[in-house]
Amino acid sequence: MELQIYNTLSRKKELFEPISPNHVGLYVCGPTVYGDAHLGHARPAITFDVVYRYLEHCGYKVRYVRNITDVGHLENDADEGEDKIAKKARLEQLEPMEVVQYFSDRYHENMDQLNVCKPSIEPRASGHIIEQIEIIKKILDAGYAYLSEGSVYFDVEKYNKDHRYGVLSGRNIEEVLENTRQLAGQSEKKNGFDFALWKKANPEHIMRWPSPWGEGFPGWHLECSAMGCKYLGEEFDIHGGGLDLMFPHHESEIAQSIAANGKSPVHYWMHNNMITINGQKMGKSLGNFITLDQFFTGEHESLQQAYSAMTIRFFILQAHYRSTVDFSNEALLAAEKGMKRLMSAIETLPNVKASDTSEFNVAELKEKCYAAMNDDFNTPIVIAHLFDGLKAINAANDGKLKLTQEDLNELVAIYNTFIFDVLGLKEEASGENNELIDYLMDFILDIRKDARDKKDWSTSDKIRDELAKRNIVIKDSKDGSSWSLN
RNA sequence: GGUCUCGUGGCCGAGCGGCUAGGCAGUGGUCUGCAAAACCAUCUACAGCGGUUCGAAUCCGCUCGAGACCUCCA
Numbered sequence: 082m083e084l085q086i087y088n089t090l091s092r093k094k095e096l097f098e099p100i101s102p103n104h105v106g107l108y109v110c111g112p113t114v115y116g117d118a119h120l121g122h123a124r125p126a127i128t129f130d131v132v133y134r135y136l137e138h139c140g141y142k143v144r145y146v147r148n149i150t151d152v153g154h155l156e157n158d159a160d161e162g163e164d165k166i167a168k169k170a171r172l173e174q175l176e177p178m179e180v181v182q183y184f185s186d187r188y189h190e191n192m193d194q195l196n197v198c199k200p201s202i203e204p205r206a207s208g209h210i211i212e213q214i215e216i217i218k219k220i221l222d223a224g225y226a227y228l229s230e231g232s233v234y235f236d237v238e239k240y241n242k243d244h245r246y247g248v249l250s251g252r253n254i255e256e257v258l259e260n261t262r263q264l265a266g267q268s269e270k271k272n273g274f275d276f277a278l279w280k281k282a283n284p285e286h287i288m289r290w291p292s293p294w295g296e297g298f299p300g301w302h303l304e305c306s307a308m309g310c311k312y313l314g315e316e317f318d319i320h321g322g323g324l325d326l327m328f329p330h331h332e333s334e335i336a337q338s339i340a341a342n343g344k345s346p347v348h349y350w351m352h353n354n355m356i357t358i359n360g361q362k363m364g365k366s367l368g369n370f371i372t373l374d375q376f377f378t379g380e381h382e383s384l385q386q387a388y389s390a391m392t393i394r395f396f397i398l399q400a401h402y403r404s405t406v407d408f409s410n411e412a413l414l415a416a417e418k419g420m421k422r423l424m425s426a427i428e429t430l431p432n433v434k435a436s437d438t439s440e441f442n443v444a445e446l447k448e449k450c451y452a453a454m455n456d457d458f459n460t461p462i463v464i465a466h467l468f469d470g471l472k473a474i475n476a477a478n479d480g481k482l483k484l485t486q487e488d489l490n491e492l493v494a495i496y497n498t499f500i501f502d503v504l505g506l507k508e509e510a511s512g513e514n515n516e517l518i519d520y521l522m523d524f525i526l527d528i529r530k531d532a533r534d535k536k537d538w539s540t541s542d543k544i545r546d547e548l549a550k551r552n553i554v555i556k557d558s559k560d561g562s563s564w565s566l567n
Numbered sequence: 568g569g570u571c572u573c574g575u576g577g578c579c580g581a582g583c584g585g586c587u588a589g590g591c592a593g594u595g596g597u598c599u600g601c602a603a604a605a606c607c608a609u610c611u612a613c614a615g616c617g618g619u620u621c622g623a624a625u626c627c628g629c630u631c632g633a634g635a636c637c638u639c640c641a
Binding site: 109110111112113118119120121122123124125126128154155162165250251252253301322323324325326327328329352353354355356357360361362363364365366367370396399400401404405406407409411412413414415416417418419420422423425459461462464465466467468469472475476478479481533536538541542545549554555556557558559565 | 569570571572573577578579580581582588589590591592598599600601602603604605606607633634635636637638639640641
């Protein structure tokens, strides 16, 4: 079975066929770096990390471009407000690029924690001003943009006559033009719907570059067109991003590329859905977001405890990327426990004793996992199948089910492939990696063992209870006792 | 107001015409000095009403409810 991808353009699943065999160009909208990443940012990062990982796993050579927006993203109205980065810089009395550096570093740290692969190229908007100016020239030459008060705007109405502005979002722009006309008023734009390609810089504006139209800075939508085109070509395979970017950001990207190159830039548009909190989208403007660092430390009033990066990752992968996911402590707790159980398969497998026959269809399990991934990256189904396999593994470990050595080896391969390579989960350190602590704990457990052997339960329980106070959990089993830090 | 999505068992979430996922919690059990952990078993739901069909959670219509986009947001 071959890979099917849900294409926002056609609103249905399509067979994935790359432009050049064995190569995939993947572009994903990265963050605007003016604040800490929150749970909502983790969604596209993880979603497209899995897309990237799976494509690579399938043997494709993927060039994965994820940008950093460090200029041109304005507040409030897309073409009027203050630059987000510049505002932060002003508030913190920093150079804008200090803000960019700081939050880029923090973002990278969070991505590492989430085990998100680094993109092949991570371009910054401010490093591609020349490319953006070149595109604006092309669009002007084609007649789809106009100059106004030192700024350049995209002429949506003109474009819509020859092409269609709204192919991606399914919007009928004529209707919307009616509405915005009334609102536009004394704007320097012909039309409320037109968006800035180049914006003239006011005297107090710090981030500015020279251009044929005077000093200014590029519009937000343009950077992705410029960088996508530069590194992946005028046409490339997959463009990803959050559903909230579909309009106007991605819609405008398409318009810009068609206006400049005469080509629709992207074959497959993929959009991840939102994470909600109390049924509402988690977003910066609503102020209802929880940052990733807050999840990792548990320091937020809505959080009952800290949640590890892998818990967050597993939680997100347990839902399909095109569904909304509602955040709650209960859901996160469930994810945490479930993931630990699933991960235990990796540890159990080497201990299972082989039989000469098999009573579980390992090949079928493998097939089902691939089928799920091929069905538009259905990670929750993959996880469900892995849980089914876990049941068989546990049964075999208890001697209640037979598996041949060959099947056991295959299971190890399947679990390693899907859990680590494709889903991108990793083992988390269970506590401090400290030789002294290890030594002391071994020593303490040894004393406790002596007590237990003498049926000195009061000493044994005292040790257990005392350690529990510091979140050190003792687990007794047939083969002896072990400890872990919770 | 316009465009579009969605309403699944205590909770989270798949499925998208028949074979009634999965996880967490709960309950029962195995193990254990006790406990924890672990393991096994178990709980049968698809907002409401009508229609299409041999058959619908799944298709169509209506009603109610929630959300997203239409201004920046992943």
